[in-house]
Amino acid sequence: MSDQRACAENAGENLLLENLPTDVLLLIFWYCDDVSLGRLSQQCKRFNDIISDDFLWAKRSRDAIVTNQITNEVQSRSFCSLSLRDKCRISANWKRGRFKEKIYFSHKTRYMPWLSLGSGILWLSKGTCILGYRRRHDGLYAQAPHFTLKGHSDDVCRFVATNDMIISGGRDGTLCGWCQATGQFLFCRRTSHSSDINSVSVSGNIFVSGSRDKTVKIWWYIDAEHRCNLLKTVDVHDRVWSVSCRPQGEMCAVGSAGYHHIPPLHIYDLQQGKEIVGLNGSFRPGAGILDIHWESPHTFLSTGYDAFIRLWDIRTGSNVNSWEDPFDSAIYCIDSDNLHTILCGMAQHGRVQLWDKRQHNSLQMYFMSANHSSPVYSLAFDPCQLFAALDQSLNVMDFSGYKNAAISYM
Known part of the structure; x- marks a missing residue:
């Protein structure tokens, strides 16, 4: 036994x-x-x-939300490369709302800031200036900006950082440009428009500006002379809220206010300045397009006052997918990883909404601390961090940690 x-x-x-x-x-x-x-x-x-x-982790990481790091756009703005296991772990933090939050630059004056994210630096507009802050693993080196770009006499409305340049448009109707690497001032076009320049976009040496004066202007930048010449002026017959050039050039998507029986979304040829694609979609009056993001040479996302995110395909001229905000709120800004992830900044309560394009309902919502009444005017993200620009602060959420949520002030 x-x-x-x-x-x-x-x-x-x-x-x-x-x-x-x-x-x-x-x-x-x-x-x-x-x-x-x-x-x-x-x-x-x-x-x-x-x-x-x-x-x-190979297959899991490819399907992960936010952290996949597959597309060139996400790689160019990622602070670090993640292991496959960390991609899945951090993706779970995004879905479950686990993060550590820091609040930077709290101030009493209310602005309408815009931001652009790179792998080593965050660009943020504040009043008449654009400030560049160095990034660190848990946020920003916030003691003093690394760059301070000046040139406008009134608030900066929008700017874009691309091709080693930063191009901005302001409420003074001025178009300005700087070297992104050195902060050197390159050019200034005073009274480029007769009213606020609400949006700018760049494709190679072509700049596009859209204004409250109901026009879109196409500019040609001459490197040797640091000068931009006006090529075309397009009369949209409605206030222009957003412009976005296709990454491969030749086309520009334009979002307008949606009044006067004019559709709020247009596609223009950059060479001829003519509308070339008729988009089939139903919009209620005043459903202006506030932000546009190209996903591929043929598809782009649009969003605005009607509380919808729409995916458009210019090959068919149709809306191929859409997602509706559960609280029927206007959507001020949008960003994407050009794969599965969409993040939106909402008009109320400092809210950011996370979407997986493979699902109809949103995955998660994040409320910015200490400023619940402000819209999220601009946002940007990489696999580890979410940056949200509010009227009186910049909020940074770090999803890379292992601990529960916490808030700190800088």
């Missing part, structure tokens, strides 16, 4: 999970969800080493 009991005990020992071969454990772990894998990795060093293997 004692021999039989000993054999049974030895057989039981051999059946323990930690005694199985590595390839068998990999197969078992393949069927576990992310939460189970996280708990198993804490059981022993061997499990942690096995679960760290890229085999388990």
Whole structure:
């Protein structure tokens, strides 16, 4: 009897999970969800080493929301490259609303700021200036801006950072340009428009500006002379809120106010200055387009006062997908990873909404602390951090940590 009991005990020992071969454990772990894998990795060093293997995380990371780092646009603004396992872990933090929040530059004056995110620097408009702050792993070096760009006599409305240049339009109707690498002032076109320049966009050496004066202007920048010449003026017959050039050039999407029986969305040829694609869509009066983001050479996202995000395909001229804000709020700004993720800044309560394009309902919402009444005028993100520009602060949410949510003030 004692021999039989000993054999049974030895057989039981051999059946323990930690005694199985590595390839068998990999197969078992393949069927576990992310939460189970996280708990198993804490059981022993061997499990942690096995679960760290890229085999388990390759497919999961490709399907991850926010953190996939597949597209060039996301790679260009990412502060660091993530392991496959970290991509899945941080993606779970985004979906579950786990983050640490920092609030920068609190002030009493109310602005309508805009921002642009790069891998090493964040550009933020504040009044008549554009400020450049160096990034760090948990936010910004906020003691003093690394760059201070000046040239406008009134508030900056919009700017774009691309092609080693920063181009801005202001309420003074002025178009200004700086070198992004050095902050050197390059050019200034006073009274480019007779009213506020609400949006600017760049495609190579072509600049496009859209204004409250109901016109879109196309400019040609001459590098050697640091000068831009007017090529075309397009009369939209309605207030222009947004312009966005297709990354490959030749086309520009224009969003207007949606009044006077004029559709709020247009596609113009940059060479001829003529509308070339008729978009089929129904908009109620006043459903102006406030922001546009190109996803590919043929598709782009639009959003605005009607509380919808719409995906358009210029090959068919139609709206191929749409997502509606659950609280029927106007959407001021939009950003995307050009794959699965959409983030929107809402007009009320300092709210940012996260969407997965593969689902109809939104995944998560984030409320900016200490300023619940402000719209989110502009936002940008990389796999680890969300930057949201409010009227009296810049809020940064860091999703890369392991601990519960917290708030700190800078």
